[in-house]
Amino acid sequence: MTPLQVIFLITAAVTLVAALAVVTRQNLVHAALFLVLSLFGVAVFFVLLEAEFLAVVQVIVYIGAIAILMIFAVMLTRKVASDDTVAANRNAGWAGLIAAGLFFILVIMLSAWSGFYTQAAELSRPGVDTADLGQAMLVELGEHLVSPQAYVIPFEVASVLLLAALIGSLVIAWPRIKKEA
Amino acid sequence: MIPLSWYLIFAAALFCIGLYGVLARKNAIAILMGVELMLNAVNINLVAFWRYLAPQRIDGQVFAIMVFAVAAAEVAVGLALVISVYRRRHTVAADEIDMMKW
């Protein structure tokens, strides 16, 4: 058991337990805090996969913005007396069966694939020594996001999407101007 | 060394937990939390496939960044909708929001 494997197993256990807590807890603020924990676990996985930029972006975007937005929404929409109603709706049994079944189907189908057991190759770039590899990959990522031969169009479309979401959510959540009676 | 299978199994488990959250929860915000878990599982899958099968190109990470942007946009609009519905119907239970404007 290499140290990386131990770290992987611990992080996977924490993330999955936190995710289970997210989908089962009645108290939604607790569920949101467990969501923060599982998102942080996913960030740790990104670091294990040697994508540090994505790990930091995960913390900034998910934990620093999305999770806080969810906690706000939970705090603004709670009815104090109803925290004792059951959290799951009447489809909970079927949902559990479907989820478990899907998991087993996925694992079985993936294990039949030849590439399932590939080990990680060393990261390398031609002409770059390993000390500068991280920086070189970061520069390459930035260039791919804005290069016309690469992904500039999806990048611009994503920015337009974010602008539309920004304006749309403002318009939707704007408090109604009360008309004089 | 960690084989690819570990990451794929973990991502599948996270995806299925998120799926259970979407299907089985009453509160609309809890459903959105399940969707977030599913998107994160997809991201782990993308980056794991990038790392193990195509590390010489950076395109896998670009795909993951697009997923970040889409997830952020979707959560913003979804929560705005939830708050707007709460203002009118005073409930966020998904099975109580079943009538259109009467």
Add this chain to the structure above:
Amino acid sequence: MEFLKDPVAFIAGLLQNLSAALNLPPAVESILGTVIAVVVVASFGLVLVIPMIWVERKVAARFQDRLGPNRAGPYGLLQTFADMIKLITKENITPDGADKVPYNIAPVLSVVSVVMIWAVIPFSAIWIGSDLNVGVLYIAAVGSFGILSVLMAGWSSNNKYALLGAFRAVAQLVSYEVPLFMALLVPILLAGTMSVNGIVEAQSYGWFILAAPVPALIFFISSVAEIGRTPFDLLEAESEIVAGFHTEYTGMKFGMFFAGEFLHAFTISVLTAILFFGGWRGPGIEFSPLVGFFWLMAKGSAFYFLVMWIRTTLPRIRIDHMLAFNWKVLTPLSLVILMLTAVLDKVFAGDPLRVPVLLAANVVSLFVTLWLATSVSKRQQKDLQTFPTRPVAVPPASEAETSA
């Protein structure tokens, strides 16, 4: 003398001799070295808080034309220790109905989020906790943990005012993150790297303050708003909302919020020094890394003095003015300056005219912003409803004659 040349290498050599003498396996030795380094870096910030609180109280007192603490020990140096002992011995009350786990984790998370920033700060050319490739982004990410701790503290206190204070605090913190991130992008642009040590080393030809004064100003203002200091301290001002999100915290838990806030103030001063003023650069750094460390602490202390100066002189800003200032002035200005810097940096790359042109662009955009802001406020004042002149009470002339 050899110790002064490079203390860290000296201590590492001592550790190696020790492990050779005790026949420790190399894995244990490396783990031991890492643990010692982590403890030193993490406690550096926390130990620094103790004299810093004393400095803060003395400087604030002198600004207010009084002496400050001078009873506990010579010149009041032991005042912080007395305060710490008082806080530690206070009763730890958990409010009835409070959520135990977030209530207890919130102060810890608040301090953790600040101490984690110290992992990427370069104390010298060779002394850095962890030279991440995405160091500056990591600093931004860790700042969001502090926001989470504010929310947890406010919600778990089972107190309406704490919750309201937490909402307002989070609104302010999240709003001021936007110009902060965009102002952080400008040194990244000018240096070409996100690594913090890379940014300091890229300032060898000149500090970034010469090429980017407006982003430095925006970074400083947004950071002061991020740490919740006056003039942005509506979150915890006693006359406004009791004590905001940490109303229900007593004893050492409040002490942790308190210490975390002071450490955060010093941390952003050090960050301003690193990003815009050359960090550990200064004359004489070839002799020893300690000289670089001294320069960094001197520059950080200068900015901390600036933070204290601002705190003791400016009045508090109202929350709606604060948010309006952020969204209507800081964010558009930071966007414009980011675009201008990006374009001009590319156009004049390698040209000796680069820095003067950037400086001119900064100054022009600052003047345009100030002119726009003042003309808008003048127009708003003209639009204010004018009231008719009210009659003034005047005593009748006959009474004045009879009383005289």
